[in-house]
Amino acid sequence: MFQGLRWRLLIYYLTVIASILSVFVAGVYVFFGRTLYRQLDKKLLTLAQSAASSFSSVENQGESYLTNVDKVPWRDIFNRDKQSLEWFNADGDLLGSKGFFQLEIPPQPGALNGVVNFYPDQDSPEESTQVSIRAYTISVFKDSNVPDNPATLEGYIRASQSIEEIDAVQNRLFLVLIGGAGVTLILSGLGGIWLTHEAISPIRTSFLKLKQFTADASHELRGPLTAIKASVDIMKTHPERVHPKDAKKIMAISSATDQMGQLIEDLLFLARTDKKVVLPTREKKSVSLESILQNIVILLEPCAQEKKITLTSKLDSGFFVLGDISQLTRLFSNLLQNALQYTPEGGNVTLELLKQNRSAIITIKDTGIGISTEQLPYIFDRFWRADKARSRREGGTGLGLSIVKAIAENHGGKISVTSNVNVGSCFQVRLPLLNYSGAKIISNKVTSKL
Numbered sequence: 096m097f098q099g100l101r102w103r104l105l106i107y108y109l110t111v112i113a114s115i116l117s118v119f120v121a122g123v124y125v126f127f128g129r130t131l132y133r134q135l136d137k138k139l140l141t142l143a144q145s146a147a148s149s150f151s152s153v154e155n156q157g158e159s160y161l162t163n164v165d166k167v168p169w170r171d172i173f174n175r176d177k178q179s180l181e182w183f184n185a186d187g188d189l190l191g192s193k194g195f196f197q198l199e200i201p202p203q204p205g206a207l208n209g210v211v212n213f214y215p216d217q218d219s220p221e222e223s224t225q226v227s228i229r230a231y232t233i234s235v236f237k238d239s240n241v242p243d244n245p246a247t248l249e250g251y252i253r254a255s256q257s258i259e260e261i262d263a264v265q266n267r268l269f270l271v272l273i274g275g276a277g278v279t280l281i282l283s284g285l286g287g288i289w290l291t292h293e294a295i296s297p298i299r300t301s302f303l304k305l306k307q308f309t310a311d312a313s314h315e316l317r318g319p320l321t322a323i324k325a326s327v328d329i330m331k332t333h334p335e336r337v338h339p340k341d342a343k344k345i346m347a348i349s350s351a352t353d354q355m356g357q358l359i360e361d362l363l364f365l366a367r368t369d370k371k372v373v374l375p376t377r378e379k380k381s382v383s384l385e386s387i388l389q390n391i392v393i394l395l396e397p398c399a400q401e402k403k404i405t406l407t408s409k410l411d412s413g414f415f416v417l418g419d420i421s422q423l424t425r426l427f428s429n430l431l432q433n434a435l436q437y438t439p440e441g442g443n444v445t446l447e448l449l450k451q452n453r454s455a456i457i458t459i460k461d462t463g464i465g466i467s468t469e470q471l472p473y474i475f476d477r478f479w480r481a482d483k484a485r486s487r488r489e490g491g492t493g494l495g496l497s498i499v500k501a502i503a504e505n506h507g508g509k510i511s512v513t514s515n516v517n518v519g520s521c522f523q524v525r526l527p528l529l530n531y532s533g534a535k536i537i538s539n540k541v542t543s544k545l
């Protein structure tokens with residue numbers, strides 16, 4: 096129980112840390128990416144602005160100016176292996192270019208990303224690679240000599256550069272961030288294991304104390320209760336000694352004592368089972384499910400007859416499980432008692448035992464009041480009982496099904512339930528079989544309608 100809670104807490108904790116880390120990683124990645132692009136844009140803008148002084152020469156002399164001239168103002172900041180400069184006239188026609196590639200799109204002022212075909216070997220144009228680039232285009236204006244007359248557009252200059260370096264830096268940054276987040280998550284997980292252990296410890300201690308108290312109190316209450324029961328039984332066996340006016344009170348005390356005795360037994364059983372005292376193997380022995388179920392049917396037949404309920408049993412024989420007879424008897428009699436208690440007069444209760452793979456499946460089905468879907472998750476909780484007005488049964492403690500579940504789990508089994516209000520319920524217990532030696536169907540129908 097605490098182990099499950101601890102893992103749940105740890106998973107919630109790690110989910111929160113992982114969400115914070117992902118937001119952080121995404122934020123840092125986007126922020127650095129933008130900063131790198133902003134720096135590159137500034138560089139390209141400076142390059143384009145320094146190339147603007149050559150605009151008139153390129154416009155007049157074309158490509159020949161660029162091939163012949165050695166000293167240009169932008170020479171020192173221009174890297175011909177990674178960058179490219181292009182001059183366009185006002186109509187967007189290329190006047191000249193310098194650098195290792197050309198973008199085949201018309202100039203658009205501002206920054207843009209693109210992909211160009213790059214030919215490493217000029218002699219073999221078929222061997223091209225695709226290069227991602229960033230381009231920055233500025234507009235060049237001719238100063239007007241006429242005052243108050245706006246400057247006219249002369250053309251455009253586009254400076255571009257490959258963004259392989261930025262991509263590489265971004266990839267490295269991503270790997271570092273993911274690696275860092277992974278390490279942080281692992282360390283948080285280790286820290287979380289310790290934290291959840293520390294957080295659960297006080298709860299576990301008080302829960303264990305409470306359980307110990309329940310076990311001790313129920314155990315200690317047994318003695319005085321046995322004494323009361325013995326005295327009441329003596330009074331019941333000698334009615335002549337009791338004043339007739341007190342006879343009813345004696346019967347009330349006797350019934351209350353029985354009820355209290357049952358409650359104390361149930362509490363003691365649950366407190367002990369919670370300590371995970373799984374029965375030692377030597378105390379468990381091979382038991383026949385069929386004989387246990389038949390005995391229960393015989394025991395509860397009168398009860399079914401009293402309520403005019405048709406109790407049908409269909410039991411395959413030859414199934415043995417490793418278990419404790421009294422506990423298994425309690426498990427199935429609790430379920431069958433519930434089926435009879437929560438089924439109105441004239442209803443049907445069916446008990447079935449069959450094999451599925453290596454398990455025995457015991458099904459207890461009734462046509463009773465049923466349990467609503469909202470209430471189904473709680474029925475195995477201690478002291479939980481559906482609305483008394485609906486179940487019309489007083490005196491139950493609400494411990495029956497929690498004991499059923501504890502016994503089934505103690506025997507390596509499972510219990511499941513399906514139910515529909517006013518249609519009926521179906522409880523199914525699955526127990527691992529010890530061995531299987533052929534099955535013979537014993538069908539037994541006890542029709543108790545009078």
Ligand SMILES: Nc1ncnc2c1ncn2[C@@H]1O[C@H](COP(=O)(O)OP(=O)(O)OP(=O)(O)O)[C@@H](O)[C@H]1O
Nearest residue numbers: 433434437465474480481491492493494495496520
């Ligand atoms: N076969 C059933 N059909 C309808 N409701 C059921 C059935 N079995 C159990 N329930 C509901 O589940 C509740 C819990 O059952 P559980 O056996 O644990 O307690 P109980 O029968 O009320 O008391 P007791 O401890 O005496 O068995 C019941 O009060 C009842 O509302």
Ligand SMILES: [Mg+2]
Nearest residue numbers: 433491495496
């Ligand atoms: Mg019950």
